[in-house]
Amino acid sequence: MSEKYCIGADVGGTTIKLAVISTEGEIVKKWEIPTDTSERGKHITRDINITIDNTLEELNLHKSSILGIGAGAPGFVDSSTGYINEAINIGWKHFDFGVELKQLTGLNVWVDNDANLAALGENWLGAGRGVKNLIAVTLGTGVGGGIIANGEILNGANGTAGEIGHVTVKTTGGAPCNCGRSGCLETETSATAIVRKAKEAIVKEPHSALSSIKEITAKDVFVTAKQGDIAAQQILSDVTETLGLALANLTVAVNPNKIVLGGGVSQAGDQLLQPLKDAYSKHCLPRAAEACVFELAELGNDAGVIGGASLVKQYSNEQ
Template identity: 45%
Template sequence: MGDRYLVGIDLGGTAIKMGICTIDGQILGELERPTPKGSYVDVLKTFRTMVDELLQGLGLTKNQLTGIGVGVPAFLDVKKGFVYEIVNLGWKNVSLKEELEKLFQLPCYVDNDANTAALGEMWLGAGRGSNELICLTIGTGIGGGLILNGHIYHGAIGMAGEIGHLPVRPVGGRPCNCGGHGCLETETSASAMVYYAKEAATKPGRLKELSDKMGTITAKDVIELAKQGDPASIQILDQVSYYLGLSLAQLANVLNPQKIIIGGGVSKAGHFLLDRVRTHFIHFAIKKIGESTEIVTAELGNQAGWLGAARLVQQRLE
């Protein structure tokens, strides 16, 4: 093993995922712990405990660490590492970079968790060998990250990559928590699929039978029923695919990425979903862009966020 190591942390609303790797991405150790529900001070204490535990388990010392990167589900000032708000943790106005550097006496860097996941996929996942990427995670909501010239693109005020809030049905679309209507998130997320499945379950069919039996319907249920040929579930998946293909084509026509990476729970539908998305993408994209852009599923799963945060340290120091 080499002399210097990177620590990456992925802070989630329910869990903290952390790991140590070499500068070339060899994973040495990982940990996962529940996210404390107290103040940010409690979270920082958990960070310290986890780092100490990893170092001890690997026989390393803090002096062998190059730095620490953290991905957070927040709006923030990336340059200052200042978190404006993390809604699901109750954080407001936290100088996270400053607090981390006081705690660890090491260079520390902070970015949005969707950005660090995108960076992780570029470094060691589905985006290997590509410097121009669009990465989105489709789960309860939709997170997005843009990689341009091998680095996270933040935009003028650090909010680039809000792919989930592209308006795809501004007229007649459902309200979104961003204040808009008909955003991509309200039409293609797992939550959106459940919403439309519940609507369909008011009429006779497989979705109604499942709802009556289980009392609930999940996005996974919709995907499985669609694979079995259920017309109502196929219609929902076709609608999701249409809006995804349309939105990704709009982004690709502007950014001309090498790859578009789709992760999150909905991506587990695999080719059954991606083939539909590609059809619409090619229809709406400029011909050469449609032909040259790969649409692939993410590879790193829960490791993407912390690995991207670790990579962030190396890039910032360089």
């Protein structure tokens, strides 16, 4: 009974996902609770503590068998201290999340941003299993990224390493980004960007099949493109060209063995992957491109909690 367990906690704007995972990678329990964003998210740490206590009791696990909590939040996180500079969706700003969670639970706590946790999760139990140099890209409402180099997540000088959604891809005429600039990868290749481009296309091409769709989604654009609609095809061609170039340029920096694509947009599968790989190959240093394969993420919404547990597994050894 000397088995040890790690807890992952992925704090999102709507729910907090949690899991208890053995150091061997067995998911013992996975659950979620709503995120209470009232009063600038001040009750979240307490809620996490209560639900962990209840779950450990239910699982008949003593705290001494828990190596710690690996927690993630969307935003700018100082991973060395667990300090959240800002996590807009949660309401946190200048919040000492790591320290507070440690005090409340009595457990060791490591914190990183959600995209880095997703990369760590795929690196442990998903499509990037055991890959030493990995770029993980999440194409959803925004574009998130996590980079693993020499087997370690890159955090950089102040926790912004791997923020590949903010690679500048349009120096003029780009759409405004949440970061305060414009023309970021996120504003050109996220699901939000695809929808915006579809709405713009309808104005220019009223005969496009896109114009008959109410409440258009990124998925609609993929479906419509498959049916032969030129305007929809042009949007996806622009998106894959832009993303392929950005990933090619990240590749000569990091020289990954693998690029893993997750998030809602990646559910398009080969319809996304094939043109993306073509654009990538065209723009990438051949020797670096040869070393890299593309794969779809495997863990879906579980990537974050698995990555959180992976963080615990990795760092609790070093104590």
